[in-house]
Amino acid sequence: MNAVEATAAYELWLRTQLGVVLDDDLALKHERMAESASRFLRGTYYLWLSRVQRKTPPELLQAPELLTVGDLHVENFGCWRDIEGRLAWGVNDLDELATLPYTYDLLRLCASALIAVHEQRLPLHEHEVCAVVLDGYRHSFEHGGEPFVAAERHAWLAALETAAASGAAAYWAQLNALPELAAPLPAEAQTLLRAHAPGGDWQPALHRRTAGMGSLGHRRAVAVGAWQGGLAARELKELAPPASNIVLGRDESPARPQAGPSWAPDPFVAVAGAWQCRRLAPDCVRLDLVDYAHGADRHLLRAMGFETANVHQRSSPDAVARVRAHAAQLTAERLQAAVEPLVAAVEHDWHDWAATLQGHG
Amino acid sequence: MADPVSWLMIKTGWKVLASDGSEVGEVDEVAGDDNADIFDGLSIATSAFGKPRYVPAEQVTQITDGIVHLSLSPEQAAQLGEFLEPATTAAIEPDSKGGFGASVGAELREIEGKVLAPVQTHEHSMNIVRRIGFFFRRLR
Numbered sequence: 001m002n003a004v005e006a007t008a009a010y011e012l013w014l015r016t017q018l019g020v021v022l023d024d025d026l027a028l029k030h031e032r033m034a035e036s037a038s039r040f041l042r043g044t045y046y047l048w049l050s051r052v053q054r055k056t057p058p059e060l061l062q063a064p065e066l067l068t069v070g071d072l073h074v075e076n077f078g079c080w081r082d083i084e085g086r087l088a089w090g091v092n093d094l095d096e097l098a099t100l101p102y103t104y105d106l107l108r109l110c111a112s113a114l115i116a117v118h119e120q121r122l123p124l125h126e127h128e129v130c131a132v133v134l135d136g137y138r139h140s141f142e143h144g145g146e147p148f149v150a151a152e153r154h155a156w157l158a159a160l161e162t163a164a165a166s167g168a169a170a171y172w173a174q175l176n177a178l179p180e181l182a183a184p185l186p187a188e189a190q191t192l193l194r195a196h197a198p199g200g201d202w203q204p205a206l207h208r209r210t211a212g213m214g215s216l217g218h219r220r221a222v223a224v225g226a227w228q229g230g231l232a233a234r235e236l237k238e239l240a241p242p243a244s245n246i247v248l249g250r251d252e253s254p255a256r257p258q259a260g261p262s263w264a265p266d267p268f269v270a271v272a273g274a275w276q277c278r279r280l281a282p283d284c285v286r287l288d289l290v291d292y293a294h295g296a297d298r299h300l301l302r303a304m305g306f307e308t309a310n311v312h313q314r315s316s317p318d319a320v321a322r323v324r325a326h327a328a329q330l331t332a333e334r335l336q337a338a339v340e341p342l343v344a345a346v347e348h349d350w351h352d353w354a355a356t357l358q359g360h361g
Numbered sequence: 362m363a364d365p366v367s368w369l370m371i372k373t374g375w376k377v378l379a380s381d382g383s384e385v386g387e388v389d390e391v392a393g394d395d396n397a398d399i400f401d402g403l404s405i406a407t408s409a410f411g412k413p414r415y416v417p418a419e420q421v422t423q424i425t426d427g428i429v430h431l432s433l434s435p436e437q438a439a440q441l442g443e444f445l446e447p448a449t450t451a452a453i454e455p456d457s458k459g460g461f462g463a464s465v466g467a468e469l470r471e472i473e474g475k476v477l478a479p480v481q482t483h484e485h486s487m488n489i490v491r492r493i494g495f496f497f498r499r500l501r
Contacts, residue, residue, distance in 0.1 A: 006497075013493045050497060246490070247497040 003040075003047055003349045004356055010046040010243065014217065017240040019186065019274070021217050029216035033350075034357045037115045038075070040350035041108075042213040045071045045096060049247040051345050052107060060330075060338050063101040064322035066315035067257060069308065070096030070242055071214055072105045073112035074122070077304060078286040079160055080266035080279070087150040087161050088264045090307045092286040095215055095276075098242040098252055102323045103330075103338075105308050109133055110339045113301055115346065121289050124297055130339060131332035132298055136305025141324045145262025145313040148303065156300075159293045164283040171282040172231050175224050178207035185221060189236045189275045193223055196270050196277045198232045209235065212286075222280060233280040239271065257314035363425035368393065368400040370424070373491060377405045377416070377429045377438075385438040387495050388429060389413045403429065406492045407439075413492075414441035 007030075015021050033043040041048065053061070069076070069091050078092030113129045116122035124132070140146070150157035185193070185206065197204075204225030211220065219238040224231060244250050256271060257263060268279035278284075292300055309327075313320050368391065375388040390404040390413070403421070404413040416431060416438075423430040431438060 009493045009496050013490060016490050046497070246494050249494055249498055 003044060003353045006047045006050060007044065010246070011217070013246045014240055018218060018238055020183075020219055020238075022219060023217075025210055026217040028210065029213065030357065032213060032216075034354040036119060037347045037350040038073075038112065038119060038121070039213060040353060041112055041115060041346050042071075042073055042075070043216070044349070045214055046243040046247050047349065048108060048342075048346070049104075049244055051342055052104060053248070055341050055345065056103075056107065056338055057334075059334070060103040060107070061101065063103040064319065064326050065099050065101050066312050066319040066323055067097060068100045068102060068105045069094060069311055070098045070100065070104070070244060072108045072308065074109065074116055074301070074304060075112070075286065075288050077307070078284075079157070079164070080268075080284045081281075082147070082149055082264035083267045084149075084264075086264070087157050087164075087283060088266070089148040089150075089154075089157055089160065089303075090263070091311055093212070093214075094256060094311075095239055096242045096244070097256065098244040098250065100244060100248075102312055102327070105312070106133060106137060106305075106335060107339055107342060109304060109308060110335060111343050111346065113304075114339060114343045116289060118343075118347070122297055122301070124301065127336070128298070129301065130336040132301045133305035133308075134327075134330065134332050134335055136302035136307075137309045138327055139302075140262070140306040140309030141313070141320075141327060145310045147262060147264035147310060148307060149264050156293060156296055160287070160291070161283065163291065164281075164285075168282040172224075175207070175222060175233055175280065176231070178209055178222060178224075181206040181208045181221050185236065186275075188273045189221070189238075189277075192270060192272045192275050192277045193234060193236060195272075196234060196268060197223075198227045202227045202232065204232075204234070234268075235278050235280045237276050237278075238274050239276050240274075257311065260314060262310040262313040363428070366424050366426055368418070368421075368424060369395060369398070370426075371403070371429060375427050375429055377403070377431060379435040379438050380422075380430075380432055381435065383435050385431070385433075385435055386414070387491065389491065393418075405441075406495050414438075416441060 011021070011026065029043055033040045071093065072091065076091060076093050077089065079087055079089045082088040110130045110133050113122060113124075113133065114126060117124055117126055117129060148154055148157065150161060202225055204223035207222045207224060209220050209222045210216065215237065218240065221236045222233055223236070224233045226232075241253060242250075245252060256269070266278065266284065268277075268284075270277045312323060371388055371391050373388050373390065376384055377386045377388060379385045386405040386407040388403055389406040392401040392404065392415075393399050394401075400418045400421075402415055402417040405416055406413055416433075420431050420433055421429060422432045433441075
């Protein structure tokens with residue numbers, strides 16, 4: 001197998017699942033995948049699943065299952081406002097939610113962190129990555145999970161809030177400058193947008209938005225318009241079933257987990273049929289590693305491990321209990337030993353991909 | 362040994378085994394006349410990027426629940442001819458064109474073309490999905 005064949009197969013499947021596939025965006029995705037191993041990892045979740053199946057020791061591959069993020073990586077975290085209006089931080093994109101062994105999320109999060117270390121974008125030692133993630137993960141389970149919200153604790157979130165406020169004018173200017181949406185939204189998406197508009201009198205303009213990595217090629221639109229003294233925006237995106245369905249032969253349309261003690265979700269995220277609607281704003285964005293304050297990298301990675309367990313604890317109590325017991329026996333050394341071959345495979349595949357693209361450029 | 366079942370029970374996705382017990386593909390379609398109980402043969406998917414192969418009924422030695430056994434060796438199975446489907450008037454056209462190959466080159470367009478071809482000319486979308494799934498499962 002190589003990345004080219006796997007990508008061709010995945011994209012053929014995608015064409016059978018989506019109403020429309022945007023080829024210009026897919027072409028852009030292929031180019032971005034060649035830019036770095038991190039981007040390659042983000043763009044090839046289907047290939048990752050295949051690699052995990054072939055390279056992971058049975059003790060991790062056959063670990064207890066629960067609702068996992070799936071496409072988890074160090075840049076799939078972001079911030080939003082929770083129902084109390086507090087700035088919340090956590091997993092940003094749940095498009096690939098699926099019931100899988102919990103270890104899948106840990107392997108992918110650690111692999112993405114190791115690749116970021118190799119790319120000198122995360123100033124940690126390789127040998128500490130898995131230990132830090134696992135420590136955060138287990139700590140969340142030990143305390144029953146707890147969301148990250150900016151209130152009396154988590155002062156580091158305040159820096160994100162300040163950054164969002166200072167970049168607000170540029171953010172809205174960028175959204176307003178997006179090209180006009182050429183094709184009308186399907187009725188299903190229009191209904192969803194109306195249901196989640198800030199008010200009935202909101203008259204937004206519809207724009208085309210090219211964003212993300214793994215979901216490039218999906219239809220995506222942004223509605224932007226003035227409402228009660230300022231701009232408001234909603235993003236609409238067409239979702240496909242999780243890639244684990246085709247790669248692992250599963251048949252699942254997992255429901256989005258509900259709010260609870262371990263999760264303070266964005267109340268403006270809604271899914272209807274194949275479309276997802278979410279609020280967009282300077283304080284409601286996915287974050288790259290460069291967006292965080294320097295010097296707190298270990299703390300950040302530990303928080304990512306903790307937050308991963310927060311999402312996992314939205315599964316059934318039985319599933320959570322099985323995972324808690326299994327994770328308590330998992331050592332950082334065993335996790336690291338499983339992650340390293342996967343990272344090597346990703347970096348090898350990325351080199352091949354970049355060479356292929358260059359050869360045909 | 363599992364109990365034999367009728368050819369009428371065969372479903373897409375059942376494993377197809379060569380005479381040595383190795384898996385050579387999955388059932389893609391069953392050709393025959395249900396009303397007259399005439400079993401013509403099977404279309405089997407051997408890879409995501411190849412067209413389905415035809416196995417005549419004479420080469421099927423046993424059918425058990427979920428498994429079709431052939432009298433052919435793996436080498437003989439690899440030489441099976443292409444399954445020629447009856448043409449239909451329905452066509453499933455992708456809403457967008459170009460796809461993967463558009464950005465990576467003609468060599469790669471060929472990969473996609475091998476799989477896309479039957480989609481564009483036959484009502485066969487489920488089989489394409491099955492073949493893609495089979496491709497990924499074979500990777501393990």
